[in-house]
Amino acid sequence: DADVTQTPRNRITKTGKRIMLECSQTKGHDRMYWYRQDPGLGLRLIYYSFDVKDINKGEISDGYSVSRQAQAKFSLSLESAIPNQTALYFCATSDKTGNQPQHFGDGTRLSIL
Amino acid sequence: GQSLEQPSEVTAVEGAIVQINCTYQTSGFYGLSWYQQHDGGAPTFLSYNALDGLEETGRFSSFLSRSDSYGYLLLQELQMKDSASYFCAVRSYNQGGKLIFGQGTELSVKP
Numbered sequence: 397d398a399d400v401t402q403t404p405r406n407r408i409t410k411t412g413k414r415i416m417l418e419c420s421q422t423k424g425h426d427r428m429y430w431y432r433q434d435p436g437l438g439l440r441l442i443y444y445s446f447d448v449k450d451i452n453k454g455e456i457s458d459g460y461s462v463s464r465q466a467q468a469k470f471s472l473s474l475e476s477a478i479p480n481q482t483a484l485y486f487c488a489t490s491d492k493t494g495n496q497p498q499h500f501g502d503g504t505r506l507s508i509l
Numbered sequence: 510g511q512s513l514e515q516p517s518e519v520t521a522v523e524g525a526i527v528q529i530n531c532t533y534q535t536s537g538f539y540g541l542s543w544y545q546q547h548d549g550g551a552p553t554f555l556s557y558n559a560l561d562g563l564e565e566t567g568r569f570s571s572f573l574s575r576s577d578s579y580g581y582l583l584l585q586e587l588q589m590k591d592s593a594s595y596f597c598a599v600r601s602y603n604q605g606g607k608l609i610f611g612q613g614t615e616l617s618v619k620p
Binding site: 400429433436437438439440441444454484486498499500501502503505 | 517549550551552553554596607608609610611612613
């Protein structure tokens with residue numbers, strides 16, 4: 397089983413719809429992250445969370461919200477989807493040490509029509 | 510501000526050695542990491558340099574020079590399966606260890 401699981405893997409929806417992307421992890425890590433990847437732009441951080449009661453904005457949080465329901469779960473919501481939110485979304489985890497590499501889920505490919 | 514720069518594309522032949530450079534401007538960071546990504550799949554960790562110098566992991570090596578604001582990933586004995594995108598990233602001191610990524614280098618390995 398994957399250590400970091402994202403659902404759904406693919407989603408096509410219409411402008412204005414509310415969408416939730418879910419992430420769960422079995423690594424026991426405290427820190428969880430949501431990234432967005434667009435062609436030619438690398439990975440950009442949307443939100444991150446140090447623990448269940450901690451939520452922080454990343455580089456591109458506008459139009460997104462998150463919920464950290466438990467240590468193992470971190471969900472990303474698009475309240476009213478727009479076409480320029482079409483992208484590949486990755487969830488990642490890390491422990492508290494400074495040099496622990498992040499572990500990524502397999503991604504959610506989201507298309508907004 | 511913080512930014513990392515990498516070449517967008519590199520092409521090499523099977524069996525050769527290739528170096529992917531990463532130059533950065535950042536106010537402070539724990540270390541430089543490298544990730545590999547195949548065809549939009551999950552990025553996977555390759556190497557990490559906390560200190561200046563060379564780190565070797567099998568066919569892959571990574572180098573960091575903080576004084577030169579420069580690092581590189583060295584891939585030896587290239588194989589077709591090494592065709593992928595490679596990202597450098599720094600873990601910022603001030604932002605909870607979040608990784609700041611370069612835009613990635615697409616490596617094409619030819620027979």
